[in-house]
Amino acid sequence: PLRHVALPPAEAFSPPQPTGDSLTPMRGQAGEGESRDLALTPSPGRVSPVGWGVRSSVLDLGVGNLGNIARALERAGAAVEITSDPDRLASARVIVLPGVGAFRPPREALRGALEDSLRQALAAGAWLLGICVGYQLLFDSGDEFGEVDGLGLLPGHVRRLPENVVLPHIGWNRLHGMSTQTPHPLLRSIDDGAYAYFVHSFAPDEVPARWALASCTHGRSFAAVAGSGRIYGTQFHPERSGRMGQRFLRNFL
Secondary structure, three states: OOEOOOOOOHHHOOOOOOOOOOOOOOOOEOOOOOOOOOOOOOOEOOOOOOOOOOEEEEEOOOOEOHHHHHHHHHHOOOEEEEEOOHHHHHOOOEEEEOOOOOOHHHHHHOOOHHHHHHHHHHHOOOEEEEEOHHHHOOOOEEOOOOOEEOOOOOOOEEEEOOOOOOOOEEEEEEOEOOOOOOOOHHHOOOOOOOEEEEEEOEEEEOOOOOOEEEEEEEOEEEEEEEEEOOEEEEOOOHHHOHHHHHHHHHHHO
16 A cells, blocks of 8 residues: 655755755746636736645545655745644635545545545635645546546646657656746746656656646656646655755745
């Protein structure tokens, strides 16, 4: 089982080069985009305009390094709770959906009351950030161990990376394809070419350009960060990506 795998703290991971020299609060307009199922309207301010100190609910699906992501969120200014309670989830204003391992187990865990509560929270104005497999669950489907439906909150399908590269894709890799003139608030003060830390063998595919905020290449190019309105996700692990990862989380909050 992959529940609560122990990993070194974020400070133990050092990227090949530092990126982003500021951890001051971000300001700006959130990116524009339409939701697939929900009426999501970007709001002015930081990406999630609810402010620091508001409860951020880390959803426990039994797969994920929950302690590490909770500590990283706290360092970024969040008040964190880890929960699998549908009632708590339904009332959340900021939701973080982490995950490691295969697509199917967390997707099966996120059905019934939990999925209903997640959609209820989003319809009521909550902000959502998916990380690694939690990010993959946001898409239409994943084909790891057979095709499984995703949440359908972002357009695209999660497919295996090519066999002509080493898998799993573990370690530092560069982000690219970010707008340098009008950076999305989620990527404010993060340079094009910044290093992020990845651990995965599957990645989103067929993501429309207007939804893909940053890309990475390992065998093929894939959307390393995607989202719109109040729903975002990242294939890399911000809690393992040093100062860049902390910048990313603080931008979201």
